[in-house]
Amino acid sequence: MISLKFQKSVCDHCLYFKNTSSVPVFLLLYVDDMLIISPSLNAIKDVQKCLCANFAMKDLGDAKRILGINIVRDRSKRTLTLNQISYIEKVLSKFNMLSASPVNxxxxxxxxxxxxxxxxxxxxxxxxxxxPYSSAIGSVMYLMVSTRPDIAYAVSCLSRYMPNPGLPHWNALKWLLRYLISTVKHGLIFSKCASGIELIGYVDSNYANDRDNRKSTTSYVFTLCGSCISWKSQLQPIVALSTTESEYVAATEAFKEAIWLKRLVSEIGFLKKGVTIFSDSQSAIQLCKNHVFHDRTKHIDVRFHFIRDIVDAGGVKLCKIPSEFNPADMGTKCLSAEKHLSCKRVLNFDCG
Incomplete structure (x- = not known):
């Protein structure tokens, strides 16, 4: 690819890009699967011609599916939707859950x-x-990391018991599969930006909610032009001693992801401004901005304080958002059906 004058992304080595007569061309490569993206059809054909001259390739036409992910294009609405309908149906069939009662x-x-x-x-x-607990976890985990941030918390919780699952864990996993029955068509929608391109993050935590070791849960989601592009739900590496500390540790993880995403999107020329991360914890925001030494926070590991330098440099802002409008909430706890659906809609989720 380098010999064809493509530049390899520093942030993601599966991404190559170049400008052809001022028209950008992006090439995504994963093993032997490839996507070529450009606003110019001629530019795409030129790249195809060069690649076919050097490699044995098969042109499958307009992108409709890659790595088990369906790509649905609506030209009238100018949207792209990513879903995994056929993959979910295979998973449900594999574990004999196709006829189970759906849940929301x-x-x-x-x-x-x-x-x-x-x-x-x-x-x-x-x-x-x-x-088949481990097999089912593997199946839903691939779904979660690909297109389904709405199941991140459930998968995070259930995967902890893979070494020795019990019947309650299996029942909870079957409940998750029943949820997939009712949401089989759900996926991520990507629309044309109505205004400037913005990278926005949301972060939340749930203090000491793990019953085994009393660790807290971190959750974050990031959107680009209002559509979800990155998410995570996981236990924190330490036992936080307060809700403020757990929110601060969660913010640190979100900042690390924000730095990487900002570099990636800036590298390909799409981002000209900083990143804003929203948190519903005013105390964590104050701790981030206030460098005053305090007995109640002096125990927090120095590695979590790097976000202060990032905020001071102005590359990432941490701002307040009311809890009821924070979509990262769905990655920290079980929510009501109404609140869960509300979080998905904030992320421009296709809810069927």
Whole structure:
């Protein structure tokens, strides 16, 4: 690709780009799958011609599917939708869940999971060996990282019990599969920017919600032009001693992702301004901006304070948002169906 005058992205080595007569061309490469993207059809054909002269290739026409992800283009609305309908149907069929009753949230509040629910006796362990728990987790995890930020919290929780799952864990996983039945057509929508290109993040945490080690949960989501492009829900690496600390640690993780995304989008020439991250924790925002030493925060590891330097430099801003409008909330806890749907709509999610 370098010999064809493409430039490899420093931030993502699967991305190559170049300008051909002032027309940008982007090439995404994953093993032997490739997407060529450009506003000019002639530019795409020129790249195809060069590639075919050097490699054995098969042109599949307009992009409709890659890596199990469907690409649906609506030219009248000028939108692209990414979903995994056929993949979800295969997963549901594999685990005999096609005829199960659908539900409207990925995890219900009555599932209070812990390692205490794992099998302890030999008969219990032997019985659970016949349950395809790990296989099901792998299937929904690929779905989550590809197009479904709405199941990130459920997958994060359920994957913790893969070494020794119990019946309550399996029931919760089947509940998640039932949620996929009702949301099989859901996916990510990407629309034309109505105004300037903006990279916006949302971050939240749930203090000490893990029953096994009392660690908190971090959740963040990022949008570009209002559409979701990055998300995460995971346990924090330390045991936070307060809600402020857990929110501050979560903000640190969001800042790390923001720095990478900003570099990537700026590298290909789409971002000319800084990044704004919204948090519903006023105390964490104040801790980020106020460098005054305080007994109640002096124990926080110095590695989490790097966000102060980023804020001072002006590359990323941390701002307040009311909790009810923070879509990162769905990555920290079980929500009602109404609140869960509201979070998805903020992220420009296609809800069927």
């Amino acid at each position: 949230v990925p995890m219900a509040s009555h599932f209070v999971l812990s390692k205490d629910q794992s099998p302890k006796t030999a008969p219990e362990i032997e019985k659970m060996k016949s349950v």
